[in-house]
Amino acid sequence: MLMQSVLNATEVRANFGGFIDNVVREKPQFVKRNRDVITSFSLQQMKLLMEVYEITFEFEEQNGIFTGSIEQVEDIVSEASSLEELRNDLAKQLVDYAGEFYDSYREYIAAPNRKAHAPYILRVLLYNDVSEVAELLHG
Known part of the structure; x- marks a missing residue:
């Protein structure tokens, strides 16, 4: 067909x-x-298709300090004094990594430890700024 x-x-x-x-x-x-x-695809169509790639973060709070990481991209970790600050820092790091991944796409998509990141990275690249990406993160 x-x-x-x-x-x-x-x-x-x-x-x-x-x-x-x-x-x-x-x-x-x-x-x-x-x-x-x-x-x-249009941008809206791509955003719809990529919704199934939910980006989640795990966190712990100890003595008023929040420590967390992105589950799908385990190298992204952060520490902050509030949950919102943690979410925003993780989003910033994810945006930075998405740019790095895209710039070196050919190498990263071939790397066994990075190729599974591709759909999540593509989803991040569909958004204009860190605050929009922060809204995608579910904790």
């Missing part, structure tokens, strides 16, 4: 504006160039 609705890259180039309109206002599109097939 998918291969019947694949657009040819030449057709897309000839009507790029219409292609974008269809992706944004109607549905994802599939495009083939030679042997390669890609998919195109």
Whole structure:
């Protein structure tokens, strides 16, 4: 079924504006160039698809200090004087890591200890700032 609705890259180039309109206002599109097939989604469609990749953090409080980490990206840890401060710092570190991951995507996606981070990183990259990412974190 998918291969019947694949657009040819030449057709897309000839009507790029219409292609974008269809992706944004109607549905994802599939495009083939030679042997390669890609998919195109609007930002809203991607956010919807990525919702299943819930980002959670664990934390402990001891003597007024909150210590926590992102469960899906275990290298991200922080310490703060409040839960909200902890959430914001973890979000900032996650945004920084997402940028690093994206910049080195080819290497990171091939690394056994990092490739499982990819869907969570993609989800983070869909948002504009740290406060939006902090809202994604569930503790």
